[in-house]
Amino acid sequence: MTGLPQAVLVRRGAYHDSVTLMRVSRALSELPGVEAAMVAMATDLNVSILREMGFGVPETDPGDLLIAVRAKDPDAAAEEAERRLTEVDRPGTGSDEQPPLTTRSAAARGPADLVLVSTPGEYAFFEALDAIEAGLPVMIFSDGVTVAQERRLKELAEARDVLVMGPDCGTAAIGGAGLGFANVLTPGPVGVVSASGTGAQQVTCLLDRAGAGVSHVLGVGGRDLSAEVGGLSAARALRMLDEDPATELIVLVSKPPAPEVARAVLGQRLRTPVVPVLLGTPALAQAGGLAPAGDLTQAAEQALRALGRPVPEWPSWPAPPGTRPAPKRIRGLYSGGTLGTEAALVAGQGDFVDYGDDAYTRGRAHPMIDPTLRAEALARAGERDVVLMDVVLGHGADPDPAASLAPAVAGTPATVVIALIGTEGDPQDLHRQAAAFREAGAAVFTSNAQAARHARSLV
Amino acid sequence: MTSLLTSSPRVITVGAGLLDEALRAQAVPTAPVAWRPPLPGTAEALATVLADPRRQAANELAVGRLTSARPHLVGVRRASELLGADTFLHAGPPITWERASGPMRGALIGAMLLEGRAADEHEAADRLAAGAVVLRPCHEHGAVGPMAGVVSPSMWLFEVRDDEHGGTAYCSLNEGLGKVLRYGAYGPEVLDRLRWMDRVLGPALAATLERTGPIDLRSLIAQALQMGDELHNRNRAATSLLLRELAPAVVEAAPGAAAGVLRFVNGNDHFFLNLGMAAAKAATDAARDVPGSSLVVAMARNGTDFGVQVSGLGGRWFTGPAGVPDGLYLGSYGPQDANPDIGDSTITETSGLGGFAMAASPAIVRFVGGEVADAVRATRSMYEITLAEHPVYQIPGLGFRGTPVGIDVTLVARTGLLPVVNTGIAGRIAGTGQVGAGLVEPPAEAFTSALLALAEAHK
Numbered sequence: 001m002t003g004l005p006q007a008v009l010v011r012r013g014a015y016h017d018s019v020t021l022m023r024v025s026r027a028l029s030e031l032p033g034v035e036a037a038m039v040a041m042a043t044d045l046n047v048s049i050l051r052e053m054g055f056g057v058p059e060t061d062p063g064d065l066l067i068a069v070r071a072k073d074p075d076a077a078a079e080e081a082e083r084r085l086t087e088v089d090r091p092g093t094g095s096d097e098q099p100p101l102t103t104r105s106a107a108a109r110g111p112a113d114l115v116l117v118s119t120p121g122e123y124a125f126f127e128a129l130d131a132i133e134a135g136l137p138v139m140i141f142s143d144g145v146t147v148a149q150e151r152r153l154k155e156l157a158e159a160r161d162v163l164v165m166g167p168d169c170g171t172a173a174i175g176g177a178g179l180g181f182a183n184v185l186t187p188g189p190v191g192v193v194s195a196s197g198t199g200a201q202q203v204t205c206l207l208d209r210a211g212a213g214v215s216h217v218l219g220v221g222g223r224d225l226s227a228e229v230g231g232l233s234a235a236r237a238l239r240m241l242d243e244d245p246a247t248e249l250i251v252l253v254s255k256p257p258a259p260e261v262a263r264a265v266l267g268q269r270l271r272t273p274v275v276p277v278l279l280g281t282p283a284l285a286q287a288g289g290l291a292p293a294g295d296l297t298q299a300a301e302q303a304l305r306a307l308g309r310p311v312p313e314w315p316s317w318p319a320p321p322g323t324r325p326a327p328k329r330i331r332g333l334y335s336g337g338t339l340g341t342e343a344a345l346v347a348g349q350g351d352f353v354d355y356g357d358d359a360y361t362r363g364r365a366h367p368m369i370d371p372t373l374r375a376e377a378l379a380r381a382g383e384r385d386v387v388l389m390d391v392v393l394g395h396g397a398d399p400d401p402a403a404s405l406a407p408a409v410a411g412t413p414a415t416v417v418i419a420l421i422g423t424e425g426d427p428q429d430l431h432r433q434a435a436a437f438r439e440a441g442a443a444v445f446t447s448n449a450q451a452a453r454h455a456r457s458l459v
Numbered sequence: 460m461t462s463l464l465t466s467s468p469r470v471i472t473v474g475a476g477l478l479d480e481a482l483r484a485q486a487v488p489t490a491p492v493a494w495r496p497p498l499p500g501t502a503e504a505l506a507t508v509l510a511d512p513r514r515q516a517a518n519e520l521a522v523g524r525l526t527s528a529r530p531h532l533v534g535v536r537r538a539s540e541l542l543g544a545d546t547f548l549h550a551g552p553p554i555t556w557e558r559a560s561g562p563m564r565g566a567l568i569g570a571m572l573l574e575g576r577a578a579d580e581h582e583a584a585d586r587l588a589a590g591a592v593v594l595r596p597c598h599e600h601g602a603v604g605p606m607a608g609v610v611s612p613s614m615w616l617f618e619v620r621d622d623e624h625g626g627t628a629y630c631s632l633n634e635g636l637g638k639v640l641r642y643g644a645y646g647p648e649v650l651d652r653l654r655w656m657d658r659v660l661g662p663a664l665a666a667t668l669e670r671t672g673p674i675d676l677r678s679l680i681a682q683a684l685q686m687g688d689e690l691h692n693r694n695r696a697a698t699s700l701l702l703r704e705l706a707p708a709v710v711e712a713a714p715g716a717a718a719g720v721l722r723f724v725n726g727n728d729h730f731f732l733n734l735g736m737a738a739a740k741a742a743t744d745a746a747r748d749v750p751g752s753s754l755v756v757a758m759a760r761n762g763t764d765f766g767v768q769v770s771g772l773g774g775r776w777f778t779g780p781a782g783v784p785d786g787l788y789l790g791s792y793g794p795q796d797a798n799p800d801i802g803d804s805t806i807t808e809t810s811g812l813g814g815f816a817m818a819a820s821p822a823i824v825r826f827v828g829g830e831v832a833d834a835v836r837a838t839r840s841m842y843e844i845t846l847a848e849h850p851v852y853q854i855p856g857l858g859f860r861g862t863p864v865g866i867d868v869t870l871v872a873r874t875g876l877l878p879v880v881n882t883g884i885a886g887r888i889a890g891t892g893q894v895g896a897g898l899v900e901p902p903a904e905a906f907t908s909a910l911l912a913l914a915e916a917h918k
Contacts, residue, residue, distance in 0.1 A: 102473075117473050136471070152510055174463060175465065177487040395481035
């Protein structure tokens, strides 16, 4: 903390989405004379971060907006924050046309094929319901939707014959359009049904790397294969891909499912072969014909073999030689829940934190967009730690993760191993990102399982 | 259902702007929703009410009944045929003498004098304070009343029947402008006019309607909208159309009084307002009592409280404090002379007219606070909180689009958008009369408390 003056303004009930706020915060921090700035909704997490940053935060509701700056002229900086917020306040062109305020209204205005919901989780149910009532398939990117609401949405969708992807569906690709966090994928014969966003990204990036390509990725949400939800969306997504002429083989990716649900979903009569990768349940009996894969990389390899294609070496970039003391324990700092789960399973030891979990994303942007919390964790790591972390590329993700994370990697006393999930086509430039992290001292792998095995070999 | 997979999708996006941008970066067409969190404190109730499996069908049924109603003017009757001698009706939700505002008290005093139940205003006030008559809301007797809306037994009422669903609604005869009972004036000229209406106008119109037979108000309102009325603050076209229907029969039915009757109607541009209100009441009553429906079936003010009723909640009132209208003032009057909002005339907005049809009425936009573009914007915004577009009430300037009709409390809570209400402004002090006209914003809590009650009823 310095002696610079600070200002904390509260705007009651002024809502902006977390990504917009993060961008304004970042732009503000880069202004000359500004030492620290954060513009955020007043959630408990954000308030505690602000207090740690040394700001005095008054009593607020989570629905209030906080503008906190420490600068030579904090009032001018706060004014600049307000100016930038009003700039982004009005979507559309500012014409007299009334913008739709609900999904119901948007759906009534013209033809649409799909609704993408990314409101804060406690409100996502309303918009998703509008979509289903309008007969439109919906992808719910938001997390924080209750199981009861998920169940209700999926039952309604059964009656309307539409697909519900999510909640907490981080990625999908439909007809060449990447939704949510979306890698740029070459078209090809493999369809993916995924109860895990980053799991699907890992598998499809490897398939893309191997030149196999992907037809569609249908995310169904991490709880779809639970006993409570019953796999309604996964079953529907499998049937949809089965009827799709572009799909020759299906990979089903899931975090640990309820075995009876997985069995029922895979027991459907399908013409298209299915490679299941159900993390944490390797012993699950296989009804679909193909053997289940133990990890995501294996799943991609099995799919390639089933298609009669060669399995390439998965690119990796070893860490530059160094003289750090041998690490004693693994700390996993993941933005992808499934990648974190897979890494923990493969490494078989260590402490893993999923920064994409609800607890960290309430009123904040996802860690694939906002590096702050993981950069702080890197700074806290010790010299006997090996930090294992994912960096996920593609549309929707941080446009240049190395720009903010590579300095944190270079600055940490820990040994760093990175699983870099992306394709040659991604806007962030996979090779440039790999080089930047390697230069910062990290070992970089395109296979998360290989990264985890490497980390294990170090301790 | 597989059509989703056969081409690149058109996507409605709601929530984080970043995900919409990511789609547009891939040249995927999107329709972004200008989403905001719902009104504070409503999220949980919204989740409950929206999840009610009856809601969608119930609302379709209710709004379908509202828009299919075919109100006809069938007669003119004395209120004493419907009311006990000791009952006076008033506008808005239930009110006591103690809580009644100046104009409401003034109108009640005038009615006491008209009925010969007091010798002067002081005696009238004393008797009212002592409970000499029972005060009941018009709405609870199938009636509506403009401004104070006071109906006493000797007054005449329009009788409107809904040919489609069979309901009947009543409204008093319009007295004209200036010092009139409905605005709380009770001087000699007010009482003289009421006595003339009692002696001459009422009987002449009753005899006239026996000759004309039922007059189709739905068709008349539809024509008036195309002639520049919005049927709340402008009724000039509708009054003219009515006069054309009535004139020959008036001459035949009451030759001695015809000139006076026709001159009176012609001299009052708002003569049709009361008929429009009865028509609106007949239509909204048809939508009442559909279990599970969140449709607003009445909005009304008594000069103290603004109240709403909801189809799924029977006759319960949900209230908040009535606001002071924002508008233009007559002569030397100003905002300091204005009484809070008063009258059942918001039944026009409830049925998709008035403020909701403002775009149809460029002639009055200055009167209600702005430019033609403001009127268009007001009407367009109301489609965001309504369930349907009226099949017959159309707005030429919007390409003959139907007016927004059927306010849904869930949509009000989700968008934070309150109904646009056009209104007259009554003088604060009893006996003053009209001081202006303008727009008024209903209290949000009337809608949110109705929503909370719907959620409660569902538990």
